[in-house]
Amino acid sequence: MRIPRLVISGTSSNAGKTTVMVGLVRALRSRGLRVAVFKCGPDYLDPTYHVRASGVPCHNLDGWMMGRESILSTFAYASQGADIALLEGMMGLFDGASPTSDEGSTAEIAKWLDAPVLLVCDAGGMARSIAALAKGFSMFDADVQIAGLICNRIGSRGHLDLLCEATEGRPPVLGGLPKEVALAFSDRHLGLHTADRATVSEDVFVAWGERVNEWCDIEGILAIARNAPALPAFPVMGRIVGEGARCRIGLAFDEAFHFYYDDNLRRLESMGADLVRFSPIHDAHLPDIDGLYFGGGYPEVHAERLSLNLSMRNDVVSFAESQGPIYGECGGLMYLSNGIRTLDGVLHPMVGLIPGEAEMTDRLQALGYVEVDTKDETMFGPAGLRFRGHQFRYSDFHLSADIDRCYHVRRRRGDDVLHEGYRKGNTLASYVHAHWASNPRLAQGLVQACAVHATRGR
Numbered sequence: 001m002r003i004p005r006l007v008i009s010g011t012s013s014n015a016g017k018t019t020v021m022v023g024l025v026r027a028l029r030s031r032g033l034r035v036a037v038f039k040c041g042p043d044y045l046d047p048t049y050h051v052r053a054s055g056v057p058c059h060n061l062d063g064w065m066m067g068r069e070s071i072l073s074t075f076a077y078a079s080q081g082a083d084i085a086l087l088e089g090m091m092g093l094f095d096g097a098s099p100t101s102d103e104g105s106t107a108e109i110a111k112w113l114d115a116p117v118l119l120v121c122d123a124g125g126m127a128r129s130i131a132a133l134a135k136g137f138s139m140f141d142a143d144v145q146i147a148g149l150i151c152n153r154i155g156s157r158g159h160l161d162l163l164c165e166a167t168e169g170r171p172p173v174l175g176g177l178p179k180e181v182a183l184a185f186s187d188r189h190l191g192l193h194t195a196d197r198a199t200v201s202e203d204v205f206v207a208w209g210e211r212v213n214e215w216c217d218i219e220g221i222l223a224i225a226r227n228a229p230a231l232p233a234f235p236v237m238g239r240i241v242g243e244g245a246r247c248r249i250g251l252a253f254d255e256a257f258h259f260y261y262d263d264n265l266r267r268l269e270s271m272g273a274d275l276v277r278f279s280p281i282h283d284a285h286l287p288d289i290d291g292l293y294f295g296g297g298y299p300e301v302h303a304e305r306l307s308l309n310l311s312m313r314n315d316v317v318s319f320a321e322s323q324g325p326i327y328g329e330c331g332g333l334m335y336l337s338n339g340i341r342t343l344d345g346v347l348h349p350m351v352g353l354i355p356g357e358a359e360m361t362d363r364l365q366a367l368g369y370v371e372v373d374t375k376d377e378t379m380f381g382p383a384g385l386r387f388r389g390h391q392f393r394y395s396d397f398h399l400s401a402d403i404d405r406c407y408h409v410r411r412r413r414g415d416d417v418l419h420e421g422y423r424k425g426n427t428l429a430s431y432v433h434a435h436w437a438s439n440p441r442l443a444q445g446l447v448q449a450c451a452v453h454a455t456r457g458r
Helices: 017-029 046-054 068-079 105-113 129-140 157-167 202-215 219-225 260-268 303-308 310-321 331-336 442-458
Strands: 005-010 035-040 058-061 084-088 117-122 146-154 174-180 249-254 257-259 275-278 292-295 326-329 335-342 347-349 354-360 366-374 385-391 395-399 406-409 419-423 427-430 433-435
Touching: 005 105, 005 219, 005 257, 017 046, 017 084, 017 117, 017 146, 017 174, 017 202, 035 046, 035 068, 035 157, 046 202, 058 129, 058 260, 068 084, 068 105, 068 335, 084 105, 084 219, 105 117, 117 129, 129 157, 129 260, 146 157, 157 174, 174 202, 174 219, 174 433, 260 275, 260 433, 260 442, 275 442, 292 331, 292 442, 303 310, 303 335, 303 385, 310 347, 326 347, 331 335, 331 354, 331 366, 331 395, 331 427, 331 433, 335 427, 354 419, 406 442
Parallel strands: 005 084, 005 117, 035 058, 035 084, 117 146, 146 174, 249 275, 249 292, 292 326, 326 427, 335 354
Antiparallel strands: 335 347, 354 395, 366 385, 366 406, 385 433, 406 419, 419 427
16 A cells, blocks of 8 residues: 655644644645545544544544554555545654553554654744754654654744754754744643634634645655555455444534544444434434434533433433433533533533533543453443543543442553443443444444344334
């Protein structure tokens, strides 16, 4: 498989990776190129900017949660028909699941994909020090090719010329972007705001594409990407939809629920699920479905509207009473609980299937990778299933009654075991965002559970 490709990584978080990624995608599209987009790591928010910039789905690539073979398979699938693939890194280039290895880092994925790296750095107030930075990153791991630098937040053309001269082309500075506060992407408690059109104007995307065209060496960047060596061919998952589907799974998807890994959804479809999107905010009733999947998102931001949609909440309860399979992750857990208490102290009633209250706080409650072992049988299959995921939340959950807790959750760092995975009847909810590439049996088990319910209901 030969696909021009490039990793857009950074010296650290907030170096400007997303800005460069968005601008470069738009600059390449203005040349008539089809761009495949990827995000390294578990982030759900940056991919919304990639989708807006590229017009195609963005796929997450996480080495720790997915493993090498799934990374290569997902890359092969999503790169089909593209002229170039761009991957935005996470944090700094060498930051990942371990402080002493490249496990779970952008560097690990760059090596697995044999992809050159375009390193983004915050060059504000920097001159000759750029040479030391470039040399350090280039020499740190000989198996990672630092092919060029993009200097962000520069002061002027003269400043960019000075930075180019300082590195002496080893590696070359391939451009820079001026600091423009008016065009900066805003953030909130979980990271950047979602890149919907009500939040981020199309003019901002257009402007960053123009800046990259004006300030960066596009032809030089393309030459680097096109020199990436061929990759071995990898099989990709197909999709079984429509008449061949075994079941219909309702996928909550709106302003409150949109944190899903495309790889997870594709796994469900490959095993015979027809995914039917619906909105717990806007739709009065559930569609005709055999199972429900509530992903993460921002239910706390839209708590009042979710609570006021009583007909939808009643439909979910009725579906649960019919023993329909319901799975919720993070925001999904919050929605399936008794209620969400927002920062102003107001409790907004929710579905009420999981006896407890999700309370928003102004401090981070959990962040990082986790590994889960199921201690009991669940809709995913028998006890003893192991899978990987992550948590990132500002809410805490307070149980108000005894309930089955089917998960043993171990953080990536530390030996503490948390008892989680709340189950009531055929409803299962957790704070863990699972990636099913770590154990494809989970997707198979969920589809099977929904297919059994479909058979009973017909």
